[in-house]
Amino acid sequence: MVFGMILSVTRVLTLSAVTAVLLLGSTSNVRALDPSTLTEVGLGLGGNAYWSRPAFANALWAGEGWLEYAAGQWGSSVFFEGNPQFDTNGLPKYLNPGKKLRAIVFALNANPSPRPATWPDRTLLARGKVVITWQGDADIRAGGGAYLAGESSGPQTGRLVNGRRVYRFSGASRLGSLTVEDITLAFVFFL
16 A cells, blocks of 8 residues: 555656646747758668668669660660769669660569568559659650640650659559660759
8 A cells, every 4th residue: 555655656746747847948039940950860771672661762773773775675675883974862864775765664573473462552653643753864764644735845866965764653653664765965853
């Protein structure tokens, strides 16, 4: 019985202390947050495998990499690390003669089978509006989708300087690949 009474007194003291802190906190001035005072926080991500749930909106980051191909071919894998054709971010700077590049993005293998019917449809991540932008003179296209000319900086095909191409993927349509048809100057592009 004595133990129960001490516990009850402790609860009352704790609640009174919390109430006092809340009252004191409510009378202090509110200051703007200074982002420079925050420490860095890591996400603790492992590898970014194409079959996993993407952590970034950039479909190239969640993709399977680049394929180099000629007319009528699917292509062969091209590794960007240590390859002068690509910059340090893995983006192409030029095309080899007679070749183009294809980037396979997340949606191609988004729903590997066999899989339970109760699992979510991850191809939904590759539907909706897709915006491709780049700096430099290049012809970059999405594989499929409805081209939105009014939101793009030029025609659906051909080189554009500092280009922007916008596509809408809906229904069963989904983004599966991007192609680099032509590069005149080194460029950087974002998806």
